[in-house]
Amino acid sequence: MSQFKTGFAPQPKVKVTREMESGKKYVDYKDVEKLRRMMSPNGKIFTRKRIGTNAGEQRLVSQAIKRARYMGLLPYTSATL
Helix, strand or coil: CCCCCCCCCCCCCCCCCEECCCCCEECCCCCHHHHHCCECCCCCECCHHHHCCCHHHHHHHHHHHHHHHHHCCCCCCCCCC
16 A cells, blocks of 8 residues: 555645735735636636635635626636637
């Protein structure tokens, strides 16, 4: 039996949320590079397991990505279609 685990190597967790002065967490929709790393090349939002967020953070991430798409900062789909 091998001592190494199979599958992907664990990637460092990306810090997704920021805190306001009041202590409330939020995800900045204008931080396009960070949001782009949470999407597949085809434009799909990665799952919680893939990103490493909890349920509340995942809701904030998906809302921020949808806002950035609406504002034209992120594409809805890939440009290669």
